[in-house]
Amino acid sequence: MTRLTAKICVLGEFAVGKTSTVARFVHNVFSDKYLTTIGVKIDTKTVMIDDVELKLVVWDVAGTDKLKTVDIAYLKGASGYLLVCDGTRGDTFNAALSLFDQANAKFGDVPHVLLVNKHDLSTSWEVKSADFDGAPIAGNRIFKTSAKNGDRIEEAVHALARQILANEVGGVSS
């Protein structure tokens, strides 16, 4: 069995449910107060993909009311990232796409998934499926999730883990 460790970041606008989403799948090591004090909180999550045990070191970066380069800076050295937006707020979807563009520009094609959150309130969603089609992110990397009931979050994390492994194992010994 191969054991790997990978850094992933969780990026997104303020109040889109990043921390709630992360809390759904991680092993809590530190208190949430770190988010408000130093702007980032670290948790870990171990996933098994085939015979590889992948330990994800999750950097939950505090959202801001406007885009800042500091969010992107945390991506340095990351093997992948989760973009989170709020389906009930269209502007957060656009902000997520903007973050994606910035990441792409700075770090190239890094494994990623987009979690469109608050699917439990899908009736009041501003983001429509048509918007996904026009997005630069592949459809199979976009997940309609709910931090409230945990819908598809594990699936999204596994999808990201598979991308990371495909990326890493391709070039480095297993």
Next chain:
Amino acid sequence: MSHLDEIRDLLFGQEKAQLAKLDERVTTPELRSEDVAAILPQAIQRSHEAGPALARRLRPPVDACIKSGLREAPQEYADALYPIMGPAIRRSIAETFKAYAQQINQTMEQSLSLKYLRWRFEASRAGIPFAQYIMQKTLQYRVEQGYLIQRDSGLLIAHVHQEAAEIKDNDAVSAMFTAIQDFVKDSFSPDQSGRLEVAEMGEFALWAVHGPEALLVCVIRGVAPKSLRSELQGLLERLHTAYETQLAHYNGDAGTVTDVAYDLAECLQWQAVTEKKAKTSLLRKPGFWLALALIGLLAWWLYGQYQKSMERQALTRSFEAVPGIYLDRIVNESGTLTIYGLRDPLAQRAETIVAESGLSNLAWQSQLRPYRSLDLPIVRQRVEAALDLPQSLDGAWQADTFAVSGVASKDWIARASTLATSGQFAASIDLSGVVPEAVATVDPLIEFQTMLSMHASTTLQFSEGTQLVEPGALAQLEQALLVLASEARDLNRVVSVQVTGSADATGVPATNQRVANARAEFVASRLRRRLSNYAVTISVMPADLSEAVGVHLRRATVVVTEAAQ
């Protein structure tokens, strides 16, 4: 063969042969093996001297060989290891016991010393495990954990720690440190060039040293010397040199950096506190007072024991001095002196002996059992009690013989004779001086007259002055006169006694006169005293001074007659 070939042979014949030879050496595995075998020892030597890389590379295959060999032929390995296994095991056991003994010594020392008892109290008050508290007190510093972290990603490359260190999720801690470092850098270093090198909280400190690919973060308990930083820096540089590629391209695959932790363990250093023995006054050391108190207690206890011993000896002497007591031993039983031995019922009581010995405050008890003593005073008491002398009898002891004299009833004489011949006393009873009371069948007057005639004249011999040659003779005369006087009273008659003192002609006549009178007075006064209850007239006659010389003339003559009515 063409001309060209001929020319070629002519020109390069020798080289061709050499090339063919070389080709054969390169392509033939056997020959190549020979070549490698020839240079392999030297190559290994040089590689080993150059650094640990060869050893690291060789370890996996060597490990595999050994494992395979152990699996397939364990007996051969056992045989090969046999000569060294025994000594190794013995040594290991000896070392273990030695360490164990040291641990016991240290534990005993720690358990008993005041300092450690105080620490134990402080640890319990602070709610800290004692082991942890003692470490804080005895370690100047100790590197508890070492994190080697990839600089950009914050991924943990290797982690080492002390056995007792508390470990959280290493990967998360590593990432968090990196995040904090970024936070500090973003917040307080405008040009982003600053680096977090030291963070302190309570008894712990975080020291970070930075390298081009990785940073080394050490968690240190206590106060480390500044020289430690340069040592850690040197270690990080060596790690960069030895694992340059692995550090640069680390992608989270721990399998690529397995050896790093081995070298990283060098950072786990520590240093014990060197005890500074301050020259404090002896009087300020609690141990001194404790020792003094102990010595005082010991002295007090010893004095108590000495007192007890002296009391026991005094008691022993008192009991041993008393006739009729056989003392076996005196034992101190829980503070009470118990006297074991034998006591004749006629001997003094134990209470009396203790009281007379002056040990009235003593705690004691008697375990004396009754017995029959042969001590002379007791024997005498026993004889006198058994005989129960009537008033008319007198008794006198001479060594172990009790001589009885006087007048007694026939019944008493019979009883006394039985006792005298029974041998039950360790003493003799002499009844020869006992005269039975008058017998009714004899005429009292005739008997009186017979006795009077028997004692009509008695001569008592003196040696010098009034010293009787035979004191018994006077006693016998007294006894006889006593009986005679008694008889005379019964017959209503009076006995007259005349004493005449004599002296020989040796010396001055006046002195002889005085001596002769003194002899007569001596005898007369004895008789008067003895016969005071009877009607007996006792008179001293003028001295009879002889002109001759001779000891037989030193005498007193007692003439007994019946006084005229």
